[in-house]
Amino acid sequence: MVRISVLGDALKTMYNAEKRGKRQVLLRPASKVVIKFLSLMMKHGYIGEFEYVDDHRSGKIVVELNGRLNKCGVISPRYDIGHSEIEAWVARLLPSRQFGVIVMTTSAGIMDHEEARRKRVGGKVLGFFY
Numbered sequence: 001m002v003r004i005s006v007l008g009d010a011l012k013t014m015y016n017a018e019k020r021g022k023r024q025v026l027l028r029p030a031s032k033v034v035i036k037f038l039s040l041m042m043k044h045g046y047i048g049e050f051e052y053v054d055d056h057r058s059g060k061i062v063v064e065l066n067g068r069l070n071k072c073g074v075i076s077p078r079y080d081i082g083h084s085e086i087e088a089w090v091a092r093l094l095p096s097r098q099f100g101v102i103v104m105t106t107s108a109g110i111m112d113h114e115e116a117r118r119k120r121v122g123g124k125v126l127g128f129f130y
Contacts, residue, residue, distance in 0.1 A: 029060075033126070041072075103128065
């Protein structure tokens, strides 16, 4: 099969492993975007630690799951949103206002929607998790 989206494959693999009740999942191939996305998930407490394994190819990531992840997904195509439109995307993608995170790539790096709103920057929507 052809890999369309490395981030999409990684999130789908994690979601399926979480549904099956697994404690660990192996994601491959690895990329900088996947690592940044995972570090945001870890910062918010949805996954445990993760470790990058360099196999002299594209790399692998071993993720410790903690059972808090309900849903995660990638938004394709990566829509442009201004900082004034973030609230509409939160209402569209997340189950409630206090719950869940939208990950976006901005000129200031990959960050969650709350940090983008605080910095007043817009960007492209990568995905979400809750």
